[in-house]
Amino acid sequence: MRRERDSKALLDQARQYAFEYIDAxxxxxxxxxxxAIENLDxxxxxxxxxxxxxxxxxxxxxxxxxxxxxxxxxxxxxxxxNGGVVPTALAARWMADAWDQNPALYVIxxxxxxxxxxxxxxxxDLLEMPDGTVAGYVSGSSTATLCGLAxxxxxxxxxxxxxxxxxxxxxxxxxxxxxxxxxxxxVFKALALLGLGKDRIERVPADRQGRIDASRIPVLDGRCLLxxxxxxxxxxxxxxxxxxxxxxxxxxxxxxxxxxxxxWVKASPARKVLAQGVELADSWSVDGHKTLxxxxxxxxxxxRQRDSLTAAMQASGAYIQYSEHRDGMMHVPExxxxxxxxxxxxxxxxLGRNGVAELIDGMCERAAQFAERLAAxxxxxxxxxxxxxxxxxxxxxxxxxxxxxxxxxSGVCWCGGTQWDNEPAIRISVSSWATTxxxxxxxxxxxxxxxxxxxPDPADGR
Ligand SMILES: *Cc1c(COP(=O)(O)O)cnc(C)c1O
Numbered sequence: 001m002r003r004e005r006d007s008k009a010l011l012d013q014a015r016q017y018a019f020e021y022i023d024a025x026x027x028x029x030x031x032x033x034x035x036a037i038e039n040l041d042x043x044x045x046x047x048x049x050x051x052x053x054x055x056x057x058x059x060x061x062x063x064x065x066x067x068x069x070x071x072x073x074x075x076x077x078x079x080x081x082n083g084g085v086v087p088t089a090l091a092a093r094w095m096a097d098a099w100d101q102n103p104a105l106y107v108i109x110x111x112x113x114x115x116x117x118x119x120x121x122x123x124x125d126l127l128e129m130p131d132g133t134v135a136g137y138v139s140g141s142s143t144a145t146l147c148g149l150a151x152x153x154x155x156x157x158x159x160x161x162x163x164x165x166x167x168x169x170x171x172x173x174x175x176x177x178x179x180x181x182x183x184x185x186x187v188f189k190a191l192a193l194l195g196l197g198k199d200r201i202e203r204v205p206a207d208r209q210g211r212i213d214a215s216r217i218p219v220l221d222g223r224c225l226l227x228x229x230x231x232x233x234x235x236x237x238x239x240x241x242x243x244x245x246x247x248x249x250x251x252x253x254x255x256x257x258x259x260x261x262x263x264w265v266k267a268s269p270a271r272k273v274l275a276q277g278v279e280l281a282d283s284w285s286v287d288g289h290k291t292l293x294x295x296x297x298x299x300x301x302x303x304r305q306r307d308s309l310t311a312a313m314q315a316s317g318a319y320i321q322y323s324e325h326r327d328g329m330m331h332v333p334e335x336x337x338x339x340x341x342x343x344x345x346x347x348x349x350x351l352g353r354n355g356v357a358e359l360i361d362g363m364c365e366r367a368a369q370f371a372e373r374l375a376a377x378x379x380x381x382x383x384x385x386x387x388x389x390x391x392x393x394x395x396x397x398x399x400x401x402x403x404x405x406x407x408x409x410s411g412v413c414w415c416g417g418t419q420w421d422n423e424p425a426i427r428i429s430v431s432s433w434a435t436t437x438x439x440x441x442x443x444x445x446x447x448x449x450x451x452x453x454x455x456p457d458p459a460d461g462r
Contacts, residue, residue, distance in 0.1 A: 010054050011098075017062040025074040029411030036067040075432060075439035076413035081233065081261045081388070083290040084432030092346030093295050101339040103137075106325035109339065116341040117326045122348050123300065126356060127266045127286075128279050134306040136313070136331030137341050140299035141260035142186040144285035147301040147313065147332065149190050151283055152225045152254040154312040155305065159222060159252075165314055169195045177201040178220070179227045180212035180239070184258055187227055196225075208421065209237040209384055214244050222252035230275050230284075231262020234418050234427060236367075236389030238262060242277025255281040261290040261431065262387060267356040271364060274386060283309075288340075291360060291388070293433050294347045298340050301331070359433055363388040366430045366440050373444045379451075382420050390428040391420050392447070399454055400424045406450035413443040 042064045072082050103112035120135045138144050153175065157164045160173045177196050179187060181203045192198050204216050210232035220226060226248055228239040241257070248255050257263070257278055263286040266272045266279075278284070282305070288298030303309035310330045322330070329335050351359060364387055371385040374392055382391040394400045404417050404426045418427040426447075430440075 010058065013055060013058050017058065017066065020062075021066055021069075022073075025071055028071055028074075030071045030074065030076055030414040031408060031411065032068045032070065033411070036064075039064045040068050070414070072432070073434065075434040075436055076443055077432065078428045078430060078435075078443070079414050079416040081290050081429040081431045083261075083287075083293045084434045085295050086293045086347050086350060086433060088350035089294050089343045089347040093343040096339045096342035099339070101342075102336050103328040103339050103341065104335045104337070105321060105327045105329060106323045107321050110325070112339045112341055113326045113328065115339075115345045116328055119341050119344050119348065120326075122345075123302065126348070126353065127263060127284075127302070128272075129284075129302055130279060130304050132306065133302050133304050134309060134331060136301040136303075136309060137328065137337075137344070138299040138301060138332050138334070139297040139337075140289065141184075141258065141285045141287045142189065142299070143333065144287075144299040144301035145186055145256070145258055146190040146193060147309065148256045148283035148285050148303065149187075149194055149196070149225070149227075150312040151301075151303050151305075151308040152256055153194055153196065155282075155308040156223060156225060156254055158311075165311070174223070176224045177227070178204060178217060178224060180204050180206050180229060182206040182210040182212070182232055183227060183229060184233055184260065186260075187258055210235045211237045212239045212244070214240050217244060217248075220248050220251045220253035224248075224251075224253040226253050226255045228255060228257045228281070229262070230257050230259035230265065230278055231387060232389070234389060234391060234420055234425075235383035236262065236387030237384070238265070238274045238278075238386070240277075241275060241280065245277050245280035249280055254283070256283045256285070257281045259284050259286045261287060264291040264356070264360055265387065267353070268360040268364075269357060270361055271387075288344045288347065290431055291363065292344075292347055292356070293359065293431075294340075294343045297338070298344055300344075362433070363430045363435070366435050366437065367428070369437060369440045370428055370430065370444065373440070374447060377444065377448050379447065382423075382425055388430045390430075391418070392426040392428065393423060394451060394454075397424050399451070400426060402454045403447070403450045406453050407446055410446050410450060412446035413439075 073084050101109040101112050103109050106113035123135055124133050136147055154164055156175050157172055162172050179201050188198050205213050207213055230238050245255055263284055265275050284302040286300050288294035289296045315329055367385055367388045367390050370390045371381045375381050380393045382393055394403050401424050407415055416427050418425050
């Protein structure tokens with residue numbers, strides 16, 4: 001077991017590979033080529049019977065793993081809403097990985113308990129959340145949403161004199177769940193996991209930008225859970241929080257907001273009006289690893305009432321030693337987990353209030369630049385570009401599909417596809433600090449080139 005007790009040589013080797021990766025990132029194709037994908041077969045070896053060399057293991061990973069990565073830390077990856085990674089956060093994560101801390105309880109890791117507490121305070125401040133709001137640090141928004149909805153389920157049933165932890169959901173008084181038809185798939189997944197039943201939810205139509213139609217939300221009461229969205233995955237649009245939350249709260253409904261990438265708009269003085277009133281909700285889910293550009297895996301659940309969250313995440317055991325400090329496992333489903341608050345803390349400390357605002361505003365400006373330049377090159381922009389998302393189409397559905405395939409094969413940039421307003425669309429998410437105006441220009445050129453392969457028309461607008 002102790003053959004490689006001295007880990008420094010391995011860490012040096014890993015550092016060397018990481019530096020080479022970072023240095024090459026802007027020069028390589030954004031999506032791995034066929035050869036790199038084929039070479040992944042090299043990993044198909046039987047489980048070794050004996051010890052292998054650590055150096056050889058890293059070498060294999062570097063030789064065949066690195067070339068098959070998607071270059072999303074460069075400036076021209078626009079697929080999904082993946083975000084890049086702020087270097088300070090990555091470096092802090094390396095340190096925390098060397099520490100190998102477990103933030104389950106304060107007594108297991110005082111430093112991570114402290115940093116989680118500091119993140120709680122900073123997030124409340126930055127996102128303008130109500131006093132007393134607590135956070136739980138989980139793997140991503142899917143889990144954060146699960147936690148927020150679990151808190152809602154616990155609290156709504158508690159008010160009806162039903163302890164869901166003890167008695168379960170069979171025979172429980174029914175609670176109504178009201179969701180936009182445009183909610184993210186992870187919301188439906190969380191509802192299914194929580195026994196709230198995908199088929200019994202009430203789905204409310206959305207408008208052409210993907211915002212829930214406020215006039216179609218039923219009259220709510222204390223048995224209702226309403227789920228809203230800050231940042232539609234296709235259009236980036238925000239629901240009308242103020243208009244919706246005010247009456248919902250007066251009638252004692254629980255409001256959860258899925259703000260995976262959009263909730264950060266609250267940190268931009270220039271744009272926070274987009275999410276006005278979002279702070280009236282009861283719980284929120286948001287990702288560090290998207291707009292904020294922390295490394296994976298960094299999801300955050302925020303809950304206005306600490307007791308609803310901690311009761312829903314109940315944990316007990318004779319050997320569990322709670323303290324007067326922050327015990328992480330009280331706020332999340334897991335016991336052991338990675339010290340993800342370290343990278344979140346480092347990102348927030350490094351950027352500061354103005355840095356977070358600049359990061360977000362920069363993404364929005366790049367998205368607007370994309371929309372403007374693509375429109376000037378005779379592409380159609382299908383959404384109102386209010387945040388970081390741009391939906392693009394060519395003249396016909398077939399052309400849009402072919403152009404997207406050509407863009408993806410170009411290696412210059414990478415965008416995903418979606419369906420919007422009954423037609424296929426190319427979906428651009430600007431979500432990396434690394435994307436520059438030059439990256440946008442180069443990518444727009446790649447769009448035009450991709451189209452010229454489909455339509456050999458010289459009047460391509462360049
Ligand atoms: C990405 C996303 C999620 C899921 O978040 P994960 O961190 O991938 O689990 C949920 N809702 C929205 C709107 C998203 O963009």
